[in-house]
Amino acid sequence: MTVAEKIRTRFDQFTPAERELANTLIANYPMAALGTIMELAHQAKVSTPTVMRTIKKLGFTGFPAFQTALHDELKQTLSDPIDKHDHWANNVPAEHILNQFVTSITNNLRQSLKQLDPESFDDVVTLLSDKKRSIHIVGGRITHAFADYLQTHLQVIRKDIHMLPASSGLWPHHLLNVREGDVLVIFDVRRYEADLLELAKLANERNVKIVLFTDQWLSPITSYTTHYFSCRIEAPSGWDSGVVTLFLIESLIAAMEEKLWPETSSRLKELEDIFDFTGRFKR
Amino acid sequence: MTVAEKIRTRFDQFTPAERELANTLIANYPMAALGTIMELAHQAKVSTPTVMRTIKKLGFTGFPAFQTALHDELKQTLSDPIDKHDHWANNVPAEHILNQFVTSITNNLRQSLKQLDPESFDDVVTLLSDKKRSIHIVGGRITHAFADYLQTHLQVIRKDIHMLPASSGLWPHHLLNVREGDVLVIFDVRRYEADLLELAKLANERNVKIVLFTDQWLSPITSYTTHYFSCRIEAPSGWDSGVVTLFLIESLIAAMEEKLWPETSSRLKELEDIFDFTGRFKR
DNA sequence: ATAATTATGTCAAATTTATTACAGAAGGCA
DNA sequence: TGCCTTCTGTAATAAATTTGACATAATTAT
Secondary structure, rough: OOHHHHHHHHHHHOOOHHHHHHHHHHHHHOHOOOHHHHHHHHHHHOOHHHHHHHHHOOOOOHHHHHHHHHHHHHHHHHHHHHHHHHOOOOOOOOOOOOHHHHHHHHHHHHHHHOOOOOHHHHHHHHHHHHHOEEEEEOOOOOOOHHHHHHHHHHHHHHHOEEEEEOOHHHHHHHHHHOOOOOOEEOOOOOOHHHHHHHHHHHHHHOEEEEEEEEEEEOOOOHHHOOOEEEOOOOOOOOOOOHHHHHHHHHHHHHHHHHHOOHHHHHHHHHHHHHHHHHHOOOO | OOOOHHHHHHHHOOHHHHHHHHHHHHHOOOOOHHOOOOHHHHOOOOOHHHHHHHHHHOOOOOOOHHHHHHHHHHHHHHHHOOOOOOOOOOOOOOOOHHHHHHHHHHHHHHHHHHHHHHHHHHHHHHHHOEEEEEEEEEEEOOOHHHHHHHHHHHHHHHOEEEEEOOOHHHHHHHHHHOOOOOEEEEEEOOOEHHHHHHHHHHHHOOOEEEEEEEEEEHHHHHHHHEEEEOOOOOOOOOOOHHHHHHHHHHHHHHHHHHHHHHHHHHHHHHHHHOOOOOOOOOO
């Protein structure tokens, strides 16, 4: 039984001042009761003890209890529809790792998107689509795979995509090829790697634009970047999840594809032809 | 400018504890801040002064002012007829690529999980957790990154993880090391690669257990496998999405971790020690 | 390795808020 | 009208929340 219902059922037992309050409460429910008891009393043009008495008549022990009840109602009302997919996988108990994981992942996605600045996203798309800039990609121990994935896809879209070697000893050498205005895409999640930070510092001094993919705690590299993406990586396991990171990578690629369609389409066609010729791929 | 936006724009100026708080706040916004400052602090697992400082950093004179601002927002939100839960990203039209993508991805996840046989999943976990079997991993042009990712994580969990070389010319040679009863994990999505099919055939003849990650149209390799996962890869772009594939990989890893915890925990500890020793990683 | 700096929590003071007691006001009834 | 009952607000009190000062822990720089 909601607070509003309680009020309605006992309305006839109320005194005039209490009805005044009840009306105010129902009129802009449940906002009126968000603040202090004094604010509510003032809104309804009654005294605080009147509010007190009304609340007790409704069965609450005090104002805090009343407010908590309203808060809980609000939470229910505003809770996201996604949460209703309690478990997604078929015939599997909710405790199964698959369901635990899917809950985590959707939470991560939702939260990451809430924090994401869309303008920043669009800016990065523009930056990476600028054919005058070469793009250099580097990842860490875990994130190496994402750097690889990004490179594979970007190479189809445009030219001048370079992946930094896996061994950090070779980075200074590679940095000679990186010119001012080029873009360096760095993947760095905890535990943050010292070599990557050093690389970012050097690149920043050379006026290289840095785009960073990191986690919700932000790699220290953040301070050298022009744009960064913070991807939530929480997972019900000892490791972190890269799903949100991959999601963002693919979204970026899709956005770039749209932006660069004329060039992309011809490059794609060429690629298809090459595949057909080599016969490595089945139709 | 909403409180959420303020948090997002100043997120990188926050200290770790403040970020913890900011995340909690955004995670269930604006419900988390409905109660007292102490409740909020407890939820975010920080102290009340930390909440205090964060709020002041955001430009509020104190907690009551902060809460009033949130209340005002809530009033606006609840009186606003537009359902803001329709799209996930903030302040972005529903047509933005981010929202299109998130819709696709959640659909892919839902559908893939519906089709997934949980028993098969558990069987694969058992298979990969069997320390008597060596594990060999191979991916194709696009899926190479996933093979890499799987290998990186499995190597932490257990020994005898091998990645097949990128060049398919070396595969027959590598196959000599693969013994009967070993597991070969193959990633193959369209366009399916002829070399991978050949490899699967050979491996099958040698009584190697094959676990396949493929898409909803199923790679021809499926007929040689003991278990396969069909991951929906639909995306609103010219390319396919690997998000579901990554999701399954991580779920597998999490499940294996749980199963092999004794061994995993000691390996993890050793790994941490090595990291600390090399100093390559920041704390 | 050590010092300086920064970050964070504990605790106590200050402020605000909720609650209670009580007195006066309003309305009903002889 | 005058008395009684019920209602309502003022003001004092109790409880709680918020805020600030400070010490300790953690981090960073030297």
